[in-house]
Amino acid sequence: MAITQAMWIHGHSIKVEYHDRIKSIRRAGFFARITGKPNTTNWFHFSIPTTVIVNDKRQMIDSVMLRFRSGSNKAKVTNVDIYDGDWKIAAYDNLGLYPATFGLQRFNVPGKPEISWGVGISIGVSFTGTTDAQNTIEFSSAGCDFNLFESVRLHFKVLTTPTVSIDQMLASMREVYEPVGVRVVRMSDENLDLPSLNTVDVGECKRGITTAEQNTLFNHRNNVVANDVVVYFVEATNPPYNGCAAHPDGKPGAVVASCATRWTMGHEVGHVLGLSHVDNNDRLMTGNGTGNITNPPPDLISSEITTMQNSNLTVNP
Numbered sequence: 001m002a003i004t005q006a007m008w009i010h011g012h013s014i015k016v017e018y019h020d021r022i023k024s025i026r027r028a029g030f031f032a033r034i035t036g037k038p039n040t041t042n043w044f045h046f047s048i049p050t051t052v053i054v055n056d057k058r059q060m061i062d063s064v065m066l067r068f069r070s071g072s073n074k075a076k077v078t079n080v081d082i083y084d085g086d087w088k089i090a091a092y093d094n095l096g097l098y099p100a101t102f103g104l105q106r107f108n109v110p111g112k113p114e115i116s117w118g119v120g121i122s123i124g125v126s127f128t129g130t131t132d133a134q135n136t137i138e139f140s141s142a143g144c145d146f147n148l149f150e151s152v153r154l155h156f157k158v159l160t161t162p163t164v165s166i167d168q169m170l171a172s173m174r175e176v177y178e179p180v181g182v183r184v185v186r187m188s189d190e191n192l193d194l195p196s197l198n199t200v201d202v203g204e205c206k207r208g209i210t211t212a213e214q215n216t217l218f219n220h221r222n223n224v225v226a227n228d229v230v231v232y233f234v235e236a237t238n239p240p241y242n243g244c245a246a247h248p249d250g251k252p253g254a255v256v257a258s259c260a261t262r263w264t265m266g267h268e269v270g271h272v273l274g275l276s277h278v279d280n281n282d283r284l285m286t287g288n289g290t291g292n293i294t295n296p297p298p299d300l301i302s303s304e305i306t307t308m309q310n311s312n313l314t315v316n317p
C-alpha cells in the first residue's frame, strides 16, 4: 500500500498556547527548545500543510508523526490530539512520553477519515521538574501521512444489540483491514423492530443460497446504495452461528448474532468481499470460529488482500 503524500513541517514553526506558562522558547536551525515553568501544563500546536485533493480524489489521513526529545521525565508529552479543521479526528490523551533522543513517534488515525480543512496537531505537555534542564522539551519536526484507501462502506441495522459492542467489533475489524489498505466506513445506523426475524433462519449458510427469512431481512436497505454492505445484528441464527454472510444477489451483507466475537464482523464482511475459510487460527478467515483466534489481530494474506481490493464492494471514490 503506497502512501500518496507525506508532509512534514519543521519544529521551529510550533505555536505556544499559553505564553505566560513558559520560561523561554528558543528557535534554532535544528529545533524549537521550550522551557516550561515548574508545575505547569501547556499546549503546543503544529499545522501541517495539507493537500486535500490529489488528481480529483480527496485524500485520507493515515497517521501523524512527531520528532521531539525531553530534558527529563519531568517534561512529558501527555496528549496528542489530531484535528481536521475544527473536527477532532483522533485523541491520545493519557500519554507519558519523554524520549531522551529524537526518534519518530507515530500516532494512527482510526477510520482514516477524508481530510477537508487542514491537519492540526495539538500536543499537551506537563512540566513538573524544578530545574530548567528538567523542564525542557525540543521539537524538531512534525509530519503526516496521507493515502487514498479502498473503502468498504457499512450500514448497521440492529435488531438486537450484540454482547461485544458494535464499536468494539468495528475497531477490531479496522485493526485487521486498515493495515492492508482497506478502510472501514460507518455509513449509517438504524434500529429495526422485527421480532419474527430476530432468530433468523440461515439454512446451511452457503454462499448464493438464502432462505425466505434472509430474503425478507435483507430487503431492509434504508440509506443503502449500490456497493454498500449491510450488517444485520440479530439475536441468533438458526442453526446457531456467530454470523452468516450468505445474502441475496445484489444485496451484499451479513448477519451477526449477539453471541459474536470481536472478530466476527470483520470475518463475515471478509466473506462478503469474496474470502473463503482457511484452516489456520492465526487468520481472520479461520473456519474454526473466530473465538479460537490465537494471535490477535488475525492476519490477511496477500491473495486475500488482492481479492478484497478487486471486489466491487471496495471502492476508491
Ligand SMILES: [Zn+2]
Residues within 6 Å of the ligand: 267, 268, 271, 277, 286, 287
Ligand atoms: Zn466464516
